Amino acid sequence: MDDSIEACDTVKRNANQNTVALINECHKITRYLLSQEPPQDLIQRYIEANSILFAGETPPSDRAILSFIHRNPWSLPYLDAASALFRPNSLLRNKILVMIAILEATPQFAEAFTPEPFSVPQFLWRMAGYGISSVLKFSIGVFIYPYAVNAR
Amino acid sequence: MIHDVLVVGSGASAVNAANPLVEAGLKVGMLDFGNEDQVYSPLIPNASFTQIRKVDSQQHRYFLGDRFEGIPLGSVRVGSQLTPPRQYITKDAQELMPIESQTFSPMESLAVGGLASGWGAGAAAFDAVDLKDFPITLEDLTPHYEKVAERIGVSGERDDLLPFYGECKVMLPPLRNDRNAMAILDHYRRHRAKLNAAGFYMGQPRLAALSQPYRGRGPDSYLDMSFWGDADKSIWRPRYTIKELQSYQNFTYCRPFLAFAFKESSDGSVEVFSKNMETGREESHQARKLVLAAGILGTTRIALRSLNKYGVKVPFVCNPYIYIPMLNLSVLGQLPSEQKHSLGQLCVIYDPKEPGRALIHAHVHSYRSLLNFKVIKEMPLPYREGIRVMKVLVPSLAILAIDHEDRPSPDKYCILHQGKSGRPDRLEVVYSLSDTVKREQQRHEKALVRHFLRLRCIPLKTVRPGYGSSLHYAGTFPMSREKRELTVDTDGLLRGTRSVYLADSSVFPYLPAKGMTFTMMANANRIGEHLVKEVK
DSSP, X not given: OHHHHHHHHHHHHHHHHHHHHHHHHHXXXXXXXXXXXXXXXXXXXXXXXXXXHSOSOOOHHHHHHHHHHHHOGGGHHHHHHHHHHHOTTSHHHHHHHHHHHHHHTSGGGGGGGSOOXXXXXXXXXXXXXXXXXXXXXXXXXXXXXXHHHHOO | OEEEEEEEOOSHHHHHHHHHHHHTTOOEEEEOOOBOOOSSGGGSOSSOHHHHHHHOTTHHHHHHOTTSTTSOOSOOOSOXXXXXXXXXXXXXXXXXXXXXXXXXXXXXXXXTTGGGGGOOOBOOOOOTTTTTTSSSOHHHHHHHHHHHHHHHOOBOOOSTTHHHHOOOTTOBOOOOOOHHHHHHHXXXXXXXXXXXXXXXXXXXXXXXXXXXXXXTXXXXXXXXXXXXXXXXXXXXXXXXXXXXXXXXXXXXXXXXXXXXXXXEOTTSOEEEEEEETTTOOEEEEEEEEEEEOSOHHHHXXXXXXXXXXTTOOEEOEEOOEEEEEEEEGGGTTOOOOSSBOSSOOEEEEEOOOOTTOOOEEEEEEEOOTTOTHHHHTTSSSOHHHHHHHHHHHGGGEEEEEEEOOBOOOTTOEEEEEOOOTTOOOEEEEEOOOOHHHHHHHHHHHHHHHHHHHHTTEEEOOOBOOOBTTTOOEEOXXXXXXXXXXXXXXXXXXXXXXXXXXEOSGGGOSSBOXXXXXXXXXXHHHHHHHHHHHHXX
16 A cells, blocks of 8 residues: 555656656747747647657657756757757657747747748848858757767 | 449549439439548638737647647658648548558548548649540540539639640639749749740649639638638538538438448349448448449459459559749748638649650649748758748748659559458558659659749759659559450449449549549549439
8 A cells, every 4th residue: 555655656756857847848948949938828738749749758869868958958959950960850859849839829929930021131141140050050069969869 | 222323432523423413313322431520620710821820829729739630740741731620531541441551651531522621622624635545535524524613613714724724614713823923923924935835834723712602602712721621611622512412302421331342233233331330330231323432542442342352453553743842032021922822823734845745733832821830840950040941931932742644553553451350451552663754753853943943933852752642543443445354444334343333533544644633523423424324
């Protein structure tokens, strides 16, 4: 009887820890993507999506990357950039994609995905900017990625 | 109850085969599994895509799905256009009708209206050259094209594509193009002489979508929500025709039944065996004639099983399909049209002017209402940059979707394997193209893209979603004048039977590049009219 209560407590504790980790993750990803904080209902939606879409066993390399980001939140953009090239279907990329989808399907954030008019020089300027920042992130990510995968 | 004619299936062919039979007063039954969307369609407001994005707090439910089934994780080969409100179209199919294939990703439907419930509404007719290798001629099909067009409502323009699509007397005016497409068309008109000389022709698509009110439906309200719902009923869906047929006393729509076999009696009548999905019991329905129009793979399964042809190869064809996202420089920096439809905006016929004439048929779509995240996912960029790049690119993004013709070859076939220990039979699909054919197709794709450069469209990437992605499958029981086993005669009668007719794309001996659906419907109408004479 005592054993089963203890086991039940452990499950609850793990579930709570997991939820806290997902809340933190949701904040980090939204901050990274849009430089904003997610409202409560979106956090809830993100947790729900995780429980449905990522319920299976996590490969050790994916787990290592995620826990590295939890310990070092600054590394998220660089590991995302590296994963885009090395492992586009990794858990990290999938989790960020889920958050993008949730944000895009929310009126409050629709503007971040809605086109706005611009001139050709503005277009070139913006594309150059996105290109340079992508290359920079990738260049740093290439160095961090192997370290993050092997860190435990 | 004995039906005069029993139609299996409720898709584009089934309803068009049933229509003349019902109108002639015959007692017609339609046997269907009949899945429908009960969850999402009531949630979708009758408002424009941009309006919904700004105000509807429930949009995540139908855009992403209650179980987030609208978020494509991993590599998606087929069916990315099936949004959560459309996913009922493929529901239960894989479980009840398993298909195995290493090379081919097929899609089947057990929905009311079959795959045409999510159809892109392309209604281009085959011309005499397309039908050259069919045992029927354009003259045989022309009156049926007209009847189907009148039934479903077809819009289009008499433009440069008229010689390829043929005349359609009952055609409605075309749908309005968006800004993106208009800019491409303007450039085409400026360079028309040179482009036509090179075999490149552009015009408005023929669409089974309404530009004006018609038979209690439409017109298109340019809400750009066609991937999600059918609020204005502008795009024809088979269920509209089923509803019309249900107003006749002599028509019975029977569901939920999964038909699996037929047996002919000595008097020529047919018994159809099916599983009642409500009770779980097997039931049989009797008819004087049977029309199989259960979608080619469904029809193939039923026919092979009934003829006890397990392990026998039957031919199979499918239009090879690729798409190329392009940047339309003419509209760079402009906002997209607020009001637009979601279907193909323009059509292109490319005639490489080589002996044998393998035309290429292409559509130009503007991208918006399938949401940005599905494209962002495919970009090899950090996601933060991906969001911003997509925001800049989306108004000038034009998707060029290319279909090639397909002919039977020893590398393309289906085999039915008997299910063991109570498991359902498995249909195996084997499909591959020879290197020579692939090289030819790629050469023509490159030539086509070069012409788009002249129209100020820059290709960004060629996406090859894999075999099966066109959803245009055909050819398992080809129509033939030769009396060969596992073929049908020119009236659709399955050889070896006296009363079983095939009315879907299983009877096409090969597939021209143009979408097959409109021809499939016209042929189904032709078979239906033939049966009226037979039964009466």
